[in-house]
Amino acid sequence: MSWASRIDMGWRSLEEFIRALEARGELLRVGHPVDVRLEAGCIADRLVKMGGPAVVFDQPRLDDGSISRFPLVMNLFGTRERTNLALGVEEPSEIGEMMVGLMKPDIGAIMKRPWTGIGLLRQGISMTPRRVSKGKCQQVRIDDPDVTRLPIPMTWPDDGGAFMTLPLVVTADPETGTHNMGMYRSQIFGPKEVGLHWQKHKHGADHADSSIGRMPVAICLGGPPQVIFSSISPLPDNLSEYEFAGLLSGRRLRITKCQTNDLWVPSECDFVIEGYTVPGETRTEGPFGDHFGHYSLEDQYPVMHVTAITHRRDPSVPMTIVGVPPMEDGYLGEAIGDALLPVLKFQHRDVVDTFLPLETGFHNLAIVASRQRFPRQARKTALGLLGAGQMMFLKVVVVVDEDHDVKNLDSLLDALDSRVSIPDDLVVLEGMVADSLAHASPWENIHDKLIVDATTHAEGDPIEHSEIGSVSKSLPISVSAIDGVVQARMLRPSMMVITVEVEGGPNPEESIEEVDEHLASLQRERFASIRDSIWKLGASKGLRWLFITDSDADLESEDWRRRLLWQLFCRFDVGRDLHFDVARKRVAWDATAPIPSEEGPLPVRRWPAVTLHDPEMVNRIDSWLSKRL
Numbered sequence: 001m002s003w004a005s006r007i008d009m010g011w012r013s014l015e016e017f018i019r020a021l022e023a024r025g026e027l028l029r030v031g032h033p034v035d036v037r038l039e040a041g042c043i044a045d046r047l048v049k050m051g052g053p054a055v056v057f058d059q060p061r062l063d064d065g066s067i068s069r070f071p072l073v074m075n076l077f078g079t080r081e082r083t084n085l086a087l088g089v090e091e092p093s094e095i096g097e098m099m100v101g102l103m104k105p106d107i108g109a110i111m112k113r114p115w116t117g118i119g120l121l122r123q124g125i126s127m128t129p130r131r132v133s134k135g136k137c138q139q140v141r142i143d144d145p146d147v148t149r150l151p152i153p154m155t156w157p158d159d160g161g162a163f164m165t166l167p168l169v170v171t172a173d174p175e176t177g178t179h180n181m182g183m184y185r186s187q188i189f190g191p192k193e194v195g196l197h198w199q200k201h202k203h204g205a206d207h208a209d210s211s212i213g214r215m216p217v218a219i220c221l222g223g224p225p226q227v228i229f230s231s232i233s234p235l236p237d238n239l240s241e242y243e244f245a246g247l248l249s250g251r252r253l254r255i256t257k258c259q260t261n262d263l264w265v266p267s268e269c270d271f272v273i274e275g276y277t278v279p280g281e282t283r284t285e286g287p288f289g290d291h292f293g294h295y296s297l298e299d300q301y302p303v304m305h306v307t308a309i310t311h312r313r314d315p316s317v318p319m320t321i322v323g324v325p326p327m328e329d330g331y332l333g334e335a336i337g338d339a340l341l342p343v344l345k346f347q348h349r350d351v352v353d354t355f356l357p358l359e360t361g362f363h364n365l366a367i368v369a370s371r372q373r374f375p376r377q378a379r380k381t382a383l384g385l386l387g388a389g390q391m392m393f394l395k396v397v398v399v400v401d402e403d404h405d406v407k408n409l410d411s412l413l414d415a416l417d418s419r420v421s422i423p424d425d426l427v428v429l430e431g432m433v434a435d436s437l438a439h440a441s442p443w444e445n446i447h448d449k450l451i452v453d454a455t456t457h458a459e460g461d462p463i464e465h466s467e468i469g470s471v472s473k474s475l476p477i478s479v480s481a482i483d484g485v486v487q488a489r490m491l492r493p494s495m496m497v498i499t500v501e502v503e504g505g506p507n508p509e510e511s512i513e514e515v516d517e518h519l520a521s522l523q524r525e526r527f528a529s530i531r532d533s534i535w536k537l538g539a540s541k542g543l544r545w546l547f548i549t550d551s552d553a554d555l556e557s558e559d560w561r562r563r564l565l566w567q568l569f570c571r572f573d574v575g576r577d578l579h580f581d582v583a584r585k586r587v588a589w590d591a592t593a594p595i596p597s598e599e600g601p602l603p604v605r606r607w608p609a610v611t612l613h614d615p616e617m618v619n620r621i622d623s624w625l626s627k628r629l
C-alpha cells in the first residue's frame, strides 16, 4: 500500500491500538494483582523473550499493597510485527522513503501528472502541529498530584527505585521556544519529584544547559504509538518530533497547552505530568538495569518538580523493561534503523545498507555496506556516519562490500575471515565521543572507536593485502589444554573464540565497585599469559582473530551466537582491549569483565552487574505463563 493511501490511517490513541491488539489475540490481560515492584517487569521480560503478546495488568499492586486505579501495559512493541503494526507499515523503510520523497520531490513526475503531487502536499501539511484548546490528555486533573500513585515499575532487583521507562519528555529551547520530545527514563524520587535522565548529548540536556531560570518540563505517558516512536527516533536535524509524529500518522499532531506551564503537549496522550527543573539542582539517579544488559552507574541528573498531573478519562500507563537483549527496545531500535536508512542513504550517497544488531545494544556495532568505486571509499563512508547524529555513539563499524547481506551474521564472519588483514584493515580512532551508557569505556562519554575495513580493495588501490592464512585444525584441542581456558571454538579458519576463567578473576555477572590494583594487574597478567600461550602454538600462526570472553557464555548452548555477540561487544573497549601480536598480524579481542583499576594502560571504571531476575520468580512466572498462553 502506498503512503498516499495510508493517509489518515494512524492510530488515534493508545487505547485504539491496545484494542486492535486484543482483537488480534496479541494481548494478555491479567486480572489478578501483580506487583509493580519486579513482578510486572519480569513477566514482560519473559513474554518478550518468547515472542509473546503485549500484556495489560488490570490490577497493578503498588509498594504499599494498594491497587493503582490505572492499568499498566507492557511489551506493546515486543515483536517486529507488532512494531510494524504500531507504525502502520508493512516495512519501516516505507517511512524513510516518504521522508526522502519530501526532501527531494520528483518534480519531473509531478509536472507531468500534477495530481501525484497532492499526496506529497498532504504529507507536508501533516507535519505542522495543530493547537487545540481542549486535549483529551486533560479530561481529568488530579487534585493533589502524586506520581507514586501511578503504576510505575521497578524492573530489576538492584535498581535505585521505580522508573518511568517509556516517558515522552517535553522541553522547549529557552530562546526559540522550539519544542523537543525525547524519551529519557525518569526516576520516581517522591510524590512530586522525578529524576530526568537526559544524557549530555541529547536535546533535553541542551535545553537545560541553556536555560537560566526555572525550565518548564512535561512528561507525557502513552498516546498514539506514532508519538511514542517519534520521541525515540534520532531525527535528521531540523525535523522535530511533533512534525515527525504528524508525518507518521498522516495527520497533523494535535497539541494542547499545559495547565501550569507554557509547554504544548500531544493532546492524545494518556497522562501529562507537568513541572519544572531548577538550574543546577541535581540528585543521584540510578542505578538502573539498562539497555546494554548491565546496570548503568549512578550519576547526578536534574530533578523535576511536579506541579500538575492530568489524564484521559480511561488512561493506561505504558512501560517497558530493558536489559539483556532481546528486549522490546531492540525491536523499536531495529525499526528505527530500517525506517531511517533511506534518509541516511540520501544524505550519505555511498551507503548501500546498514545494520545495527539489537544484541549489541545498537551503539556497539554497525555493519555498513558501502560503495567502493575508488580506493578507501568505504572508510570514508564509515567516517561520515560516525559524524551523523546519534551514530556518534558507535564503538565498532565494520564496512563491507556493497553486495554484502548486512543482517547475516555468517556473512559478517566470512568477510572478517577472508577480507581483513590485521595490519592493514583495522583503523582505531582515539578519544572519540562515547554513549553515557558505555560502561566499558575508560572515561565517561569518551572512548576509542574501531573501523574494520572488510571490503574488497577497489581497483587501483596500490596496497597489497598482507597474506591471509588460516590455522591448523588441531588448534582448539591444544588451546583447550591451556590453564584458564574453559571452552574453545573455531568460528572461521582464521578466527577462534575462547571462554576463560582466571584465578582471582571477578564473577562477570556481579558488580565491582572498588579499584583493586593488585587483582587487576594479576588479571591482566593471566589474560596476557593465556593469549601469548595461544599465539606461541605453532598451529596458531594464521589465527588472525582471537576473541576472549568470560565463561558465563556457553559456546555449546543453543543461542550461543546471540549471547556471544552481546558479550563480545558490551564488555569490550577498543582502546584497552584490542591487543596485537609483535608482528601486528594477529589480534586478541578481550571481552572479559575487568576489575576496576587506574594503573593499567587505560583505566577501568566501576564495573556494573548484569541484569538478572530472581530465579525463583522466573520459574514461578514461566509455569504460570505456560498455563495462560
Ligand SMILES: Cc1cc2nc3c(=O)[nH]c(=O)nc-3n(C[C@H](O)[C@H](O)[C@H](O)COP(=O)(O)O)c2cc1C
Pocket: 165, 166, 180, 181, 182, 183, 184, 185, 186, 197, 198, 199, 200, 201, 202, 203, 204, 231, 232, 233, 234, 235, 320, 322, 329, 332, 390
Ligand atoms: C526505552 C528507551 C529508554 C531510553 N532512555 C533514555 C534515557 O534515559 N536517556 C537518554 O538520554 N536517552 C534515552 N533513550 C534514547 C533517546 O530516547 C533517543 O536517543 C532519542 O532520540 C533522544 O531524543 P533527542 O535527540 O530529542 O534528545 C531511550 C530510548 C528508549 C527506546
Ligand SMILES: [Mn+2]
Pocket: 180, 181, 182, 203, 241
Ligand atoms: Mn530531538
